[in-house]
Amino acid sequence: xxxxxxxxxxxxxxxxxxxxxxxxxxxxxxxxxxxxxxxxxxxxxxxxxxxxxxxxxxxxxxxxxxxxxxxxxxxxxxxxxxxxxxxxxxxxxxxxxxxxxxxxxxxxxxxxxxxxxxxxxxxxxxxxxxxxxxxxxxxxxxxxxxxxxxxxxxxxxxxxxxxxxxxxxxxxxxxxxxxxxxxxxxxxxxxxxxxxxxxxxxxxxxxxxxxxxxxxxxxxxxxxxxxxxxxxxxxxxxxxxxxxxxxxxxxxxxxx
Numbered sequence: 001x002x003x004x005x006x007x008x009x010x011x012x013x014x015x016x017x018x019x020x021x022x023x024x025x026x027x028x029x030x031x032x033x034x035x036x037x038x039x040x041x042x043x044x045x046x047x048x049x050x051x052x053x054x055x056x057x058x059x060x061x062x063x064x065x066x067x068x069x070x071x072x073x074x075x076x077x078x079x080x081x082x083x084x085x086x087x088x089x090x091x092x093x094x095x096x097x098x099x100x101x102x103x104x105x106x107x108x109x110x111x112x113x114x115x116x117x118x119x120x121x122x123x124x125x126x127x128x129x130x131x132x133x134x135x136x137x138x139x140x141x142x143x144x145x146x147x148x149x150x151x152x153x154x155x156x157x158x159x160x161x162x163x164x165x166x167x168x169x170x171x172x173x174x175x176x177x178x179x180x181x182x183x184x185x186x187x188x189x190x191x192x193x194x195x196x197x198x199x200x201x202x203x204x205x206x207x208x209x210x211x212x213x214x215x216x217x218x219x220x221x222x223x224x225x226x227x228x229x230x231x232x233x234x235x236x237x238x239x240x241x242x243x244x245x246x247x248x249x250x251x252x253x254x255x256x
Contacts, residue, residue, distance in 0.1 A: 002031035004038060009194045009255075011039035011047040018053025023061035024105055029079045036086050045255045046194035048186060049096045049113060051106075056096075056122070059104025080105055080137055087112035088209070093193050093201050097186035098164075099179050103127050108137025110173065114205060117186050119179040122164030124172065129159040146171045197237040198255035203228040 003014045013035045015022035024032070039047055051057050060075070087094065087109065096110050099119035107124065110116045118124070126135040126143075135143075135156055143152040147170055154160070168176040177185045193201070207224060210216050216224070232238045237253045244251035 001028045002035050004035040006039065006042045006044060008191075009043075009045040010190055011035075011042065011044040013039065013047065013049045015049075015051040015057055018051075018055070020061060020063070021055035021058035021101055022051040022053065022106070023058045023063075025061040025064075026075060026079055028061070029083055029105075033079075033083045033086055036083075036090060040091055044194075045092050045196075045198045046190045047090060047092055047094045048190045049094065049109065050183065050186070051098070051100075053100075055100035055106075056098035056102045057106025057109060058101040059106050059127075076136055080108065084108055084112040084138065091202065092198060093205070095186055095190050095193075097182050098122055098173075099182055103161075104135075104139075105137050107139050107142075111138040111142050115189075116173040117175050117177055117182060117189075118164035118167060118173050119182050120163065120165045120176045121179060122167070122176075123161040124164065124167045125159070125161035126156045127159050127161065129157065142172065195253060196255075197235075197241060197251075197253045199235050199237055200232055203232060 001015070001017050003016050005012045005014075013032070015024075015028075015032075017023070017028070036047075094114045096113040096116045097118075098106075098110055098116060099122055102110055102118065102122055102124045104127075110118075126139060128134055140152065143155065147155075151170075155162070162170070162172075163176075164173075165176045167173055207221065207228060210224065211221055236256045237251075240253060241251050
């Protein structure tokens, strides 16, 4: 269901159940959590998450769920939320390439990823009106922040899905790419970032998370930027970057 490959400092995590649109049950969530843990332990400098087949992830696998006995809080609170936290805190830049359905927990996986490239015809939104359920996995926070309350409730009430192109135009994700170019486009960018100044990237990742999660004030953020820059000044990659610039050559970063 979940595969992990590590090569040349890059981890590639694949949702590999195309027959069910990569929908995730509790066992698959545990596998995915373990894949991220192993990738972190391997010390990779970038990670790519993708799904096999015509969908990225259609959400929770409810094919065998009995709503009478379903432990929803156990699934979401004990499985999904800890996974999303592990993904968001991953100690390297993370990317996702998403095509087709990106719904429910699948949407949450994208929200927890640093950079998301979607196929132009991807499907993003809240399909739960027909189930008597509601949007989960961080969807409310993302939609309200980027789309506003009115458009968020419009999507939830009507179950209308946005295309990847519309989602990017609305500020939800990074870039929309033709489906047949999506994976090669994403891999090229991941490879470039994996050769970059990882410590500097992680400093920015922390600063962005602080602004998003803690809503720190403008001048506080500037002060934290200053502190981060001063700390980076002591790293080999910072010195290499300056030396390369002054010597008019390409830098050779080691991630340190």
